[in-house]
Amino acid sequence: MDNHERNLSPTGRHSGTGTVGRRVFLLGESMKIEHVQLRKHGDNGGMLVALEQGRNVPFEIRRVYYIFGTKAEVRRGRHAHRNLTQMAVAVRGSVTFLLDDGTEPVEVMLNDPSRGLLLNRMVWRELYDFSEDCVLMVLADQLYDPGDYITDYGDFVRELGGSVESERMAACLAV
Numbered sequence: 001m002d003n004h005e006r007n008l009s010p011t012g013r014h015s016g017t018g019t020v021g022r023r024v025f026l027l028g029e030s031m032k033i034e035h036v037q038l039r040k041h042g043d044n045g046g047m048l049v050a051l052e053q054g055r056n057v058p059f060e061i062r063r064v065y066y067i068f069g070t071k072a073e074v075r076r077g078r079h080a081h082r083n084l085t086q087m088a089v090a091v092r093g094s095v096t097f098l099l100d101d102g103t104e105p106v107e108v109m110l111n112d113p114s115r116g117l118l119l120n121r122m123v124w125r126e127l128y129d130f131s132e133d134c135v136l137m138v139l140a141d142q143l144y145d146p147g148d149y150i151t152d153y154g155d156f157v158r159e160l161g162g163s164v165e166s167e168r169m170a171a172c173l174a175v
């Protein structure tokens, strides 16, 4: 954890529907945040960052989208994905993420175009405190699929419980 990250209280700060407290599935563990440090090319005259599949982007890039013009008071995201890996880069400005994988939620601020934030599957995310000039670019390993979204925090918790249970069962069977 660095100075861009901070753990939240056990109740988190979710604003999704149906959020009443939190269940902790993996006792004693807090969420691990994965960043990719992107090499900057250039000098005082200007900078360039290259994103390359398999080099500094650890998945097959099937989609790129960017978010801009978000009002300061707006909270975006408020969902998880069942089967989607993404990498977010604040190409300009800043934004704060709340990330929750069922352990301890973490707040991460992105404000550096040479820093990629990895967003794994089954992580609840909320985005807020967008600076007026924020341009957030997101690379994704799947095409857009509305069916992949979990938009209710209660459903997320239930599905996460199911997948943690099946992982535990698989681990037991493998022993």
Ligand code: TYD
Pocket: 063, 065, 067, 076, 077, 078, 144
């Ligand atoms: P959404 O994922 O809800 O974004 P946010 O959580 O940041 O508000 O998407 C907003 C709208 O954009 C929604 O109508 C779906 C559409 N959309 C696409 O058409 N393609 C995409 O790749 C994404 C991410 C969204």
